[in-house]
Amino acid sequence: MTQIDIFTFEQPLRTKSDVLASIGNLKQRIEEAREAIKTAKEKTELPSEQQQEEMAEVAEFVKIYERNLQHEEENLQRLMRGERLTF
Secondary structure (H helix, E strand, O other): HHHHHHHHOOOOOOHHHHHHHHHHHHHHHHHHHHHHHHHHHHHHOOHHHHHHHHHHHHHEEEEEEEHHHHHHHHHHHHHHHOOEOOO
């Protein structure tokens, strides 16, 4: 066995259930983050600078989660076409 064969052999394959679990987790995180932003906006009419920074940070996490969600949905499509995915 070559070094490349060993490296390839050691990579666990992702399954449809792995990807679906990841998608569900990301959707939940997005929803929770959006709710946190909504709640923070409702509680204060004029948020402090720190609160604005925190809301902006949470909004950035939402963008990251949405990008990851899109990637995972693409992974699911790839799996459905019979492609093999590794972690």
